[in-house]
Structure formats: structure tokens, C-alpha cells
Amino acid sequence: MKLLLPKKVTFTELFARDGLQNETAFFPTDAKIYFINKASELGFQCVEVTNFAHPKNMPQFRDAEEVLKRITRRPGVVYKCYGMSDKAFERAVKAKEEGYGPDVLAFTFSMTESHSKRNAGRTHEEYWRQIPHWIEMAHSVGIKVDFAMAGVFGCPIEGPVPLNRPLEILERALEMGVDSATPCDTTGEASPNRVFEFYTRLREKFPNADVHVAHFHDSRGMAMANYLTAVYAGVTHIETSLGQLGGQPAFIMDGVPGIGTGTNYCPSDIVGNGSTEDALVMLDEMGIDVGVDIDAVLELGRVLEWSLGKELRPYTTKTGRIPKGPTAWQATPPYRRGWWAYPTVSQAHTSKVVEDRRFGEEKQIAEVKRREFANLQEAK
């Protein structure tokens, strides 16, 4: 008995928008550009780039236009931005007219009134009145509009959200003309049973795959189980952040408190998006084509740790992928922050890779046996 799995799952890399919005220090513009370019080079078909929020509310994105202008566009890659105000839509339209605008502009619509008022400063009805205008603005210059549904599974103020509510809200948004939708587990309140039920109902009600997207936050250790269950339920597009960054807009910015939208989405600062690194490794292990150079992404995750100067939560940047052949007991040097070129275990059984990377332990690792596993196929 084998699991019935999709052949391919597409990833959106959230790092430069959702990922960075929870960071408490300004991330240099050049660094943002480096990571966005890397993401597109390594195979991500959709990359979040920036947020057109007011720089006073979200100073992390005060360089929105500069980032958009300076990144290297890769043909076929979708560049997505965020905007939730008239001004934001105006800026996106202007950027598009001047040739560096986003392909997709997403705005967040909270599934509860309380979260809507807190997060966007307006009620649902006030919001609904604005949406047609935004869609018109965006479409007039060829920007697609994504309906980002905040708090699909639960709201940090009101508690659990009944699963029929996001479906009703989405129906109305689609009638208004949004091009796609991203149901978001904004605060990490999804559990696998509700994920399975939601995505089953979602796919039944809306056969259009442009709304079958899984976007989880890992506040309670369940993000990987939730992605997996979403895939079991037929989702083939998932959103994750390198370094497991993300969450609420930072309340403290460059050491100054009181910026951002609040202190807590959950009673901890552990509220990042699901980890790109670990999700890629998991789905790849399952034989699913993720369309991305995974070893290079793991290295990029190590560069990110180095760039941010702190250890991040993803596992596979430290432990590498599951070994696919013999490895040398004790020969692989232990993980250290900043070792961006540290070989993954799966690479370590070919001495060539290791020699190329010049560690002190080369000689040991070069002795690794390379005998083939006659039964590797079966082992899989």
C-alpha cells in the first residue's frame, strides 16, 4: 500500500515579505536583493518581494521601490508584493507603469471583524467597498490581485474560525474579480484534521487551482504536518519562508518599540512561516518534484543565519538531507553557524564534493566508502 501523492508541488518563497516583516532590525536592501535573486535562480516559481505598507508602520519595507527596481527578473517567475491601502495600490500601479512593478499584488482580508479592525483598521463592510476599486486599479496596468485570507483557522482575538466562513468570504472576493487567493494560517492555529477538512471543502467548492494554496505559520510545531496533510488533500502550491522567518509586523524595529501592528499574534515570538528548507526536504524525500535546487537552498539558509547573526529554527540547514548512501561515521564536521558551504550529508558520500569545499576533515571524508547500495531502490 503506497500513498497517492502529487508528482509536483510548487513553492512560493516568502522570505523577503512575510519573512522579514517580523524581523526587529532593518535588513539591508542589498541583502534583500541577494536573497530574492537567489530564490529565483534556484527554481522558485513565485517569490514575494516587498510590501507597500506605510514606511512608518512597517519600516522594514521602506525600500520597497528600490528593491523592486534592482532585483534581476527571471523569465517565468512570478513576483508578488503586498498592499492594503489606496496609497499602496497607487505605488504598485506607478511601479508597474514605470516598468518595475509586481506581477501580483496581494492584500490581506481577515476572517474575523476584530482582526480586520486591528490589522487593517477597517471593518469587513468598509473593506468590501474598497476592493472593487483596488481590483480596477491593479487590472488597469496588468497586475493580478491575490486575496490573502488572514486567520482562516483561527483568530488571535476571537478564537477558532468556523471553516465555512473563509469559504463564504472567498466566494464574495472571487465574484468581485480577485484573480487568486491564499488561505493563510496567519498565527499558527491550524491542525491537520482541520487542514484536511478545509482543503477538501475548498477544492470541492472552488475547482480553480489558483486558490488551492497552503500557507502555514509554525507556532505550535505542526507546520510540516499541516503542509503534508494539505498535500494529502490535493494542494500542490505551498508557501514557506527561508529560515522559518515571518509572522506579525515587528513591534520593535532597530531597537525602537511601538512600531508595527501589535505585540503578539501568539504569546511568543515564535510565529514564523513554515520553513522552506525543511518543507522542501520533506516533500522531496517523498518523491515529489519541488522544482528547486534543494542543496543550494540549504546553503542559502546557512547564509541567512550568517546574515541575521542568529541561529534559526530550521533543522535541515544543520543536519542536511537524509543520507542516500554510506556516510563516514564521525567524519562529517558538526554544524556551525556561518558554514554556508557546509556539505549536506547526502553530498558527503562523494568525496569530490567534499574536496572541493576544503574542510580540515577532507581526508577523513574522502575515505568515505562509495559502494553502491544494490537495494537502494527498494530502500526508498
Add this chain to the structure above:
Amino acid sequence: MKLLLPKKVTFTELFARDGLQNETAFFPTDAKIYFINKASELGFQCVEVTNFAHPKNMPQFRDAEEVLKRITRRPGVVYKCYGMSDKAFERAVKAKEEGYGPDVLAFTFSMTESHSKRNAGRTHEEYWRQIPHWIEMAHSVGIKVDFAMAGVFGCPIEGPVPLNRPLEILERALEMGVDSATPCDTTGEASPNRVFEFYTRLREKFPNADVHVAHFHDSRGMAMANYLTAVYAGVTHIETSLGQLGGQPAFIMDGVPGIGTGTNYCPSDIVGNGSTEDALVMLDEMGIDVGVDIDAVLELGRVLEWSLGKELRPYTTKTGRIPKGPTAWQATPPYRRGWWAYPTVSQAHTSKVVEDRRFGEEKQIAEVKRREFANLQEAK
């Protein structure tokens, strides 16, 4: 469409044996006893207690007999110990004869020859010759024998393990008379697809539920997805460690290197058992009876952080369970290490609990609305 899930899943708490064996400082005997007693009080039906390894090889367990003598036995709880040598079995038998011995003694049998030689100092054939004697010794005093299968999914030296191999090895062990078995993902090399296939085949070949146990290590962020998939495949007994501790026997002990069995099970020290806290919360959210007082376990997880003096990887000790009702935006104080009585979000909507706990923020939290969710049932 709903997932078909078991009504009940039983947990073994591994903290005091597998959990502690990776710790680099001696954990005080009184603290071990505290956590073992708490685990049995809070509802765990099986608790790992200690290891009869030679104190020179595993100094963490030099107090094995003392721990066994001093814990408070709770009727119905199974107390499991480890032993992998004649001497260990002799000590277990003596303890049993003197009235404080374990109910179950487990020994580890590696699925590959290389790991067997490294971990136990003997080949498979040498091992098979000893087993009947050990079983005889244990059974003579009424100790059950558990066959702990190391590296079911992969070996840190040889790579992936073909899934038929553990099944063949288990068959031989059962023929020899072991009472139960624990297939272990010793180094965190399992992925959900192989987990599903392994447990499906295991249940088909061995209908006896005493071998349907899921024991994962979280080296690559997949442990929760693996537990979940094992449950999907019909497993109803899982093993986890409080604090996500565990893994290889520590190479450094009380600051002295060179103790223990080696430096690495994987190229990182992140090789703990799946987190008890997060696994309990996940399965409970899914409506599965886990038989344990979860809020108290989360508090115990915070006491453990305090005891060890370091932040541990579990999420739900910091973020609490998924809220089940309205919570006060910003009213729940952020997680801090050492706040063992820190209320979980699910409790915070009843002001009584919060008042009882005397935080500075009481007044804020006491204002939390307590209105019932008319649609909570549906929301689930």
C-alpha cells in the same frame, strides 16, 4: 470528508532515558525522580526510567538503581529500562528480585551491522547468540523484554535501510521470545512516505499491537509529520520526550569529552526525540484521546527548561495550545523561560485561572471576554 482517526493514542515518556542520554551535564537524581513521578501522575501509561549501561560509558545513568528505588510507582504504569549487556541484565534482575526492578527491559538491536558494531560492540550473529539468555534471565523474574530496533529507516554509517530488513529481523526476535518491539527512527532519517509504508507492512505482517510503536527523532523537522502519518497508518502507541531531548549518548559529560559512543548520529546535535508537548497538542487537537493532562505537561516542559537552564525546541511550551475561545489581544504576557506557571492561551480566556496565577498583567487578562462561541462546535 473527514479523516478516519483512532479514538485513543497512548504515549511513552522517554525523557528520563532516551531524553537524558544526549545531555552533556549530569542531571540530578532528585530531578530525574521529580520528572518521572510527574509523568506518571499526569497520565503517561509508560515511562522510561533509566539505563543499566556501564557508568563509564554513560555516566548520566550512574544513578540507575537509586532512581528506580526512589520513584513513586503508580499502579498501572509501565516502567521501562534499558540494558544491552550481561551485566545490565544481571542488574535488572537483581533490582527486580529486590522489589524495585523495571516492568520492561529493552535492548537495542541495530538494523545494520556497522551500527551494531559501533553501538553495541558486536555483530548481528554475536547478538543473536546472546538474546535467548537475556530473555531467559528477564522472564525468570517477570521482566518483559522489549526489542528496540535501532535505525529502522536509515543508518548514519550505511545509509537507507530497506524496509524488509527490520521486518525480517523482528520476525526472528519474536520467534526467540521477545515480548514487544519498538521500531526506532534512531537518527531522524524517516520520511512520511516510508513511515506510512513501513507501518502498513508491519501491521500486516505482525497483527500484535505490541510491536506497533512509533519512535521518531527530530533531526530534520519531520517528526510531527511522521507521528501523524504513523497514526494515519494505524499506530496507536507513540514514544516522545519532554523537551525534545534525546539522541546519541553524549560525547561530552560534565565538560569532559570522549565519553559516550561517538560524536554524531547526524552532523548536528539536533537529534532529539519528537517533542512530547507538541505531539500531545497536535493529536489532542485532532480529537484523539491522549490520556494525559496536557496543560500540566506544558507547564512541566517549562520546568524542564528552567531545570536545564536553556531554551528547548518545543513550540507549545512557549505558545500554548490553539486557543479555544476569545483571547485578549496583547493581554497574554509573552513567553519567558522559567515561567513554569505561565497560562496557556486556552486557559487565558477564563479570568479565574489567570487571577489564580498572579501575574502583573492579571487585570488586563481578567478583562478578557468570556462570551461563548455559538459556532465553536462547527468551528472544530
